[in-house]
Amino acid sequence: MQETIDTSMIDWSRAQFALTAMYHWLFVPLTLGLAVVMGTMETIYYRTGNAFWKRTAKFWMKLFGVNFAIGVATGLILEFQFGTNWSNYSWFVGDIFGAPLAIEGILAFFMEATFIAVMFFGWEKVSRKFHLASTWLTGLGATISAWWILVANSWMQYPVGMVFNPETMRNEMVDFMAVAFSPVAIVKFFHTVLSSWILGAVFVVGVSCWYLIRKREQAFARASIKVASAVGLFASLVTAATGDQSAYQVAQVQPMKLAAMEALYDGSAHAPLTVVGPVRIPEMLSVLATHSRDGFVPGINDLLQGGYPLADGSTALSAEEKIERGKMAVNALADYRQASKAADSVQMEAALATLQQNMPYFGYGYIRDTASLVPHVALMFWSFRIMVGLGVYFIFLFALLLFLTWKKSSFFDQSGWLHQIGLWSVPLAYIASQAGWIVAEVGRQPWTIQDLLPVNAAISHLETGSVQTTFFIFLVLFTVLLIAEIGIMIQAIKKGPEDI
Amino acid sequence: MITRTWRTTQIKTKMKLTDIYNFYISGFKAMTIGRILWLIILVKLFIMFFVLKLFFFPSFLKNKTEKEKQEYVSNELIRRALSQEETIIKTN
Numbered sequence: 375m376q377e378t379i380d381t382s383m384i385d386w387s388r389a390q391f392a393l394t395a396m397y398h399w400l401f402v403p404l405t406l407g408l409a410v411v412m413g414t415m416e417t418i419y420y421r422t423g424n425a426f427w428k429r430t431a432k433f434w435m436k437l438f439g440v441n442f443a444i445g446v447a448t449g450l451i452l453e454f455q456f457g458t459n460w461s462n463y464s465w466f467v468g469d470i471f472g473a474p475l476a477i478e479g480i481l482a483f484f485m486e487a488t489f490i491a492v493m494f495f496g497w498e499k500v501s502r503k504f505h506l507a508s509t510w511l512t513g514l515g516a517t518i519s520a521w522w523i524l525v526a527n528s529w530m531q532y533p534v535g536m537v538f539n540p541e542t543m544r545n546e547m548v549d550f551m552a553v554a555f556s557p558v559a560i561v562k563f564f565h566t567v568l569s570s571w572i573l574g575a576v577f578v579v580g581v582s583c584w585y586l587i588r589k590r591e592q593a594f595a596r597a598s599i600k601v602a603s604a605v606g607l608f609a610s611l612v613t614a615a616t617g618d619q620s621a622y623q624v625a626q627v628q629p630m631k632l633a634a635m636e637a638l639y640d641g642s643a644h645a646p647l648t649v650v651g652p653v654r655i656p657e658m659l660s661v662l663a664t665h666s667r668d669g670f671v672p673g674i675n676d677l678l679q680g681g682y683p684l685a686d687g688s689t690a691l692s693a694e695e696k697i698e699r700g701k702m703a704v705n706a707l708a709d710y711r712q713a714s715k716a717a718d719s720v721q722m723e724a725a726l727a728t729l730q731q732n733m734p735y736f737g738y739g740y741i742r743d744t745a746s747l748v749p750h751v752a753l754m755f756w757s758f759r760i761m762v763g764l765g766v767y768f769i770f771l772f773a774l775l776l777f778l779t780w781k782k783s784s785f786f787d788q789s790g791w792l793h794q795i796g797l798w799s800v801p802l803a804y805i806a807s808q809a810g811w812i813v814a815e816v817g818r819q820p821w822t823i824q825d826l827l828p829v830n831a832a833i834s835h836l837e838t839g840s841v842q843t844t845f846f847i848f849l850v851l852f853t854v855l856l857i858a859e860i861g862i863m864i865q866a867i868k869k870g871p872e873d874i
Numbered sequence: 875m876i877t878r879t880w881r882t883t884q885i886k887t888k889m890k891l892t893d894i895y896n897f898y899i900s901g902f903k904a905m906t907i908g909r910i911l912w913l914i915i916l917v918k919l920f921i922m923f924f925v926l927k928l929f930f931f932p933s934f935l936k937n938k939t940e941k942e943k944q945e946y947v948s949n950e951l952i953r954r955a956l957s958q959e960e961t962i963i964k965t966n
Contacts, residue, residue, distance in 0.1 A: 443911035461934035495901025
């Protein structure tokens, strides 16, 4: 007989976290993206002294302000959930999670709160130079905040720089630099932040295209599209490059995520990349995952059954073997704590040695069915393709728009269909952004911390009903906020840039 | 001489603080769309901290001491992994 946790409670808690994170992520990328676009516009104003650019920058700042105000602090709800719904997780991660989040909170408050005030209130009160610096520092503050959040998230995907203390039951940070600058965190930061710039750029393109469709503010709209397309094209190319790096890292540290992304059940050397349906690029998956054309890429079945060669020359363990190792780790933890109570140092030392030996598999001790180690394959497969497909689409869109606006092409002014494409690309940018997070987060299931703590161990003992109640409260709250955001945004867009 | 320098510094600091205060006050007074946004922020923060946090999201371990938290989490993590019979033997 085993102690069980109500699986519907786990699912509701996961759904609640996903709902909150996805709503929060509607606001964050626009903040990060618009910050760069409006900063670039104000820089042009600073360098040229042309009041047209001041008017242009001020308009996008207003929309930035709306988005910032509606989205601010929505991420704190995730922290509420850690303490209530995921208390075992919160205790287990110790200061590793707390330190980056505390730094994020302090930076977000002091840096953004200080410079955002100068940005909005200081146009006629501080020097142009100081105002420009404040605009960029507002964006930088938001970006540094994102860094620490992504450091915390990356640690969950690739836990490094810590040692588990069986006495305190917490992971203790032993190498801050390893946590703060883990290769996964660095790539995730650039991929996430630059993809946010894409969203910001698409938003500017979309709103500007609306003005062109309405034949209003045409010079303003063309200039905005030109700047946004330049920012967007740069961001799209860097995002593609970091996406490639990210896929390589996933293959090394979360191979099951990659197998699910590719719906790859049986791995092989010279593995092809499935584009969609029967369309495949020969050997491309091996190149992406191993940087070698003949590299072996394990599929879902290989990962469950083990026995394939690893890069370090060893042989992969099967899921069953990992579960055995995980149980040995948890048994050793129980032995250690029992010996500690009895003050039996010899037994403590022996248990600690076993625990440390098997700690990399600790979380497998909670896995009862190997099928639960496989994330939702269809969701992963299609989310990944939507994200990549739209990413490629944005490269072409920005390149085309930049070319046309740079050449001051009359073709662009007369192409209403192109303006419609620009406008309707805005929801596509949000879909791509959300699909990216689905790939990252659904792909690591069942783990809250990769290989160390699955969701069924991380969750608190709660009533399913209470989690359901708060789920619907959040749904209502966030929907109201979203409606408010869209309403105020539309009002501001209809009003247009104000004369200065 | 020292007193005069100290007084000058004090006056300058006071002026700077007044300037900052005036900067914010005039900025807030000139707000248009910002008034609605501040209202939304305040209502949102009230709901988050005085309704959600207070009534729906208490810290699960908050009424326990550090030692009790360690004990509670260890029991939870050990029991969820091992069979109950084994756990009873190990934890007793």
